[in-house]
Amino acid sequence: MSDTILKIENLSKSFGDNTVLKDINLELKEGEILGLVGENGAGKSTLMKIIFGMEVIRETGGYNGKIFFDGKEVNFLSPFDALNAGIGMVHQEFSLIPGFKVSENIVLNRESTKNNLMTHFFGEGISKIDQKDNTKRAQEAISKLGVNLTGQEQINEMAVAYKQFTEIAREIERESTKLLVLDEPTAVLTEDEAKILLDTMKKLSDKGITIIFITHRLNEIMAVSDKVTVLRDGQLINTVPTKSTNVNEITEWMIGRKVSTSSEGKNIDNSNVETLMEIKDLWVDMPGEMLKGLDLDIKKGEILGLGGMAGQGKIAVANGVMGLFKTKGNVKYKNEDLVLNKPTYPLEKGIFFVSEDRKGVGLLLDESIERNIAFPAMEIKGQFLKKYLGFLNVIDDKAVTDNAKKYIEKLEIKSMNEKQKVAELSGGNQQKVCVAKAFTMEPDLLFVSEPTRGIDVGAKQLVLETLKEYNRERNTTIVVTSSEIEELRSICDRIAIINEGKVAGILPATASILDFGKLMSGIKEGE
Incomplete structure (x- = not known):
């Protein structure tokens, strides 16, 4: 691997006064797999949008710095330019046509055609689609993934995991693909399916395709990538060979400070505390935040935190209990069954919700x-x-x-x-009105989702202190959902980390930040 396929020099990007990327320098060789990691808001998505020529970058003033792809300086004006140059991207959100077959999606806009008598008179515009050849091409792409698909399946009848494989097959079917960007490709996959994908990535790498692999699962980064790049607050913190680092060190780079590998605080024994709400096998169909059989006990009088990476399901807990999205499972409140999918019912029972969508x-x-x-x-x-x-x-x-x-x-x-x-x-004062x-x-149980999103530091402290005071004075049980783990540690008794739609683990707020980081990254307790 001697040829540089992608080189980024002094790249910066701002949205108005907000600098989201600052002086990024990165180089990738042909066939390398780069693991790109960082907390929510670190700048990963913006960097990929720049590389892929997304319109939002140009519409907001472009970027500073230089990008070289396959030996030439580039500044793509659209994703079509990036695709034609040999860059493929699989986004977290699917871009498939539901009513089409798998094979039709894989070769979309690149279909094989065959001539007939009419083309001799009226030109290529009325050529007939060669269904047989298109199916063959799709099957060849699918075979590289090692999954059980024929290509004849309807997209709208498939499981989410197979839609993901279809997206990837579409990108690798392009003969010109030299760089493949995979944005959280294993987030919707089971462990076995994820292993198949990781093996596929290695095969593609052996064929000379360079891969940027964005994921929060650090164990997958360690398993498949040649090197790892860590972004934090828009800055590139480090790029090192994967074999020279470990999960703990990567986590420390992500969160921004050296931490102890063991919890300093004592585990809270709340086994004798009354359970106010018992959640069993909760499934919530909330787009981008699905729950997949979550179990959770909420103790009377506590402040419980719900943390985790974006898209892992933490937001869906309160939204599901409050009946705002289609939900199934068993929820007991004060030892009685709570009626689901009926928004007025929990309100009548003394449960209230401060939504993230104020x-x-x-x-x-x-x-x-x-x-x-x-x-x-x-x-x-x-x-x-x-x-x-x-x-x-x-x-x-x-x-x-x-x-x-x-x-x-x-x-x-x-x-x-x-x-x-x-x-x-202002947004901060609107949030205070919600509180x-x-x-x-005067609820007995209060769900508060992203209570300090978009508000200034002073307002944040006031809102958090007010929640603590309300809990102490009234013994109101409060469940706080937040993307900021330090925010949760400052006010909560316990913190449950939600990963892939389930509770990955529950720790006291005094636990090491590294322990929280591991749970958020898919590393199970004890690993």
Whole structure:
């Protein structure tokens, strides 16, 4: 492997004032497999979008630096340019045509055709598709993967794993492919299926195809890659031969500091604490965040954290319990079965949810701050209502205003007054309104998803401290879902890491950051 296929020099990219990649330098040889790792937001996706010529890069001002591919400087204006040059990419989201067969998707836009009598008169535009040759080409590509597909299967009738194999077969069927980018290709695969894919990657590498393998499963990086590159906060931290490093060292590079390999804190014995909610075999069909048979016990009075990499299912726990996405399984709350797929039911039982989608689910943007804060309690519990003429329920405006003023002061919601529309507030203050709504409901169990997303450091601390205070004062059970593990460690008693739709492990908040990193990377406890 002596020929350089990809070289990146001093590459930087900003979206407005936000620098997402800074001075990236990288070189890949023909047939090398590079493992590219980093936490959420490290810059991996942006780097791949630049390499693949995605329109969003050009539309946001392009990038600084140089990219050389196959010996020539390139600046692709579209993915079609990248494909024609010999770069293939398999995204996390499928780009298959559901109503087509596997073989038709594999050769799409590159179909073999054959001439007939009419082409002699009217030209190639009315050539007939050569179904036999197309099927043969597709089967040859599939055979390189070692999976049991004939090519005649309908995409919309296939399991997710086989859709993934179809995507990869499509890219390697292109004769010109020299670089293949695989973005989390094993995330939807079983262990056996993932092993087949890793073996396939090695075969493709032996044929001279260079591969960039993006994954959070560090054990797969160690098994298949020639070298590993770690990104953190838009900077390239290190690129080393895989054989010269280990999972612990990679994890330390990803999180940004040296850590102990053992937990310093004591394990919390909560075996005698009452279980408030018992979740068994929970499946949630939430796009990009599916749960696949999750088991979890939530103890009364605790703050439980739900962590994990993006797309692994942590967001789906609360959304499933609250009935916002199609769900199946068994959930017991206070020793009674909780009705699933009925959003009003958990609210009536004293469960509330501060959604990660504050604008789509959490707020009435055109309504005032005070109405937003009072609305759920008004609708579900009949609060903030008074009798008019002895029998009509009308809104108690004074009670609504007094309640809003209390939380505006307590949560330091920056606004003109309680009458201001929520749409006019900053993202951080909108989030505080969502928290105020939850506190007004006085729930026994509160789910809070991504409570500090998009808000400044000062506001983050205030929101987190307020949640802790609410838990201490009222003994309210709180389940916090967050992409930031340090955030969870600062307020939680226990933290469950969700990986591939299930609980990978539960650790006390005092456990080593390395232990959390291993669980997030698919390394089981004890490995």
